[in-house]
Amino acid sequence: MATATSAQPAQAAAGGTAPTKYRRPKGQRAAMARTYIGVALIVIWGLAPFYWMVVTSFRDVGYTFDNTPWPTHVTLQNYITAFSTNLGNHFGQALLNSLIIGTVTTVVGLAAGIFAAYALSRLHFPGKFLVTGFILAASMFPLVALVTPLFQLFTNIHWIGTYQALIIPDISFVLPLTIYTLTAFFNEMPWELEEAARIDGATPWQAFRKVILPLAAPGLFTTAILAFISAWNEYLIASQLSDDSTQPVTVAIASFTGSQPHQEPYTTIMAAGTIVTVPLVILVLVFQRQIVAGLTAGGVKG
């Protein structure tokens, strides 16, 4: 107490005032409140369908259309039914198929994309920007226009229901994505590093492999995630070109059959949807900083 009373006159003598808590101006506070409300609305808008899917996946079948916004009549039966093969569903096999298709697509797409992106970013050759425009146009080509020709082609060469029939079109869809993302990454890298390696006696291949590639590792990782998500979520081509043994999860979920004829097994579909979505959500949440960095790389010069 004695200390407190003696400190006050000393502070007053020094001409100081007691520190007051900083309060933002009223207009600024209102603007911040509006921002937070906007963010909250966007988050709710984005997460509501996912939340509803998870809640429904834990609901008893008899309460599928219950509107209670929190979990009620909780059961794990839907998850058991999703993996059950008694009703002719092959969800486990479909998960494995998706993993195979996604992994091979990502690896091959990335391997090809690295060289294309490096060439577009670092090498000078006539028609370099022509190729960029060509890739841009290829990425904008409507997918649905390819379904019938691909179906005819793969029927003729007996590829319907094989992995390559799903992987090869998927690679062509992820290639523009990988090339654009990696080109932005390579553009960001200083030329001097490569030049220093060349001066030290490295061949162009050695400079690429030992200097550029390790530095581009975060970009490669981001691109791999994006390519994998793209292949994992592909439905249109897979729905036409796969059969029971090769169908990915997207097709398997859409063709789920329930125990009753003419009755959609919504809760089981929601359980399967949750199983498929959760790994991707976790992957994106864990690596969101790298993904955003990858997507915005090259957005500004310098």
Place this chain on the structure above:
Amino acid sequence: MRFPLKSWESSSHPIARRQRLEVAIGFVGFFALIAFINAVAAELRGGSGLIEVLILLFFLIILGLTVRSWRRSGP
């Protein structure tokens, strides 16, 4: 961030404009190529192929105009 930007990195610089036009040629060229293949396939099938040829003509005109702009923007 690297400053100052090189002069040709400015969006209004002639080299930047030329590069953009080159991208546009690639973009339109891709669809012109697809339209060409489509028109040839339509002709070989023995159908009328009028719509396919008109689409090809449309893309060729745009491609021609873009190439002309690109040539005029040359160094």
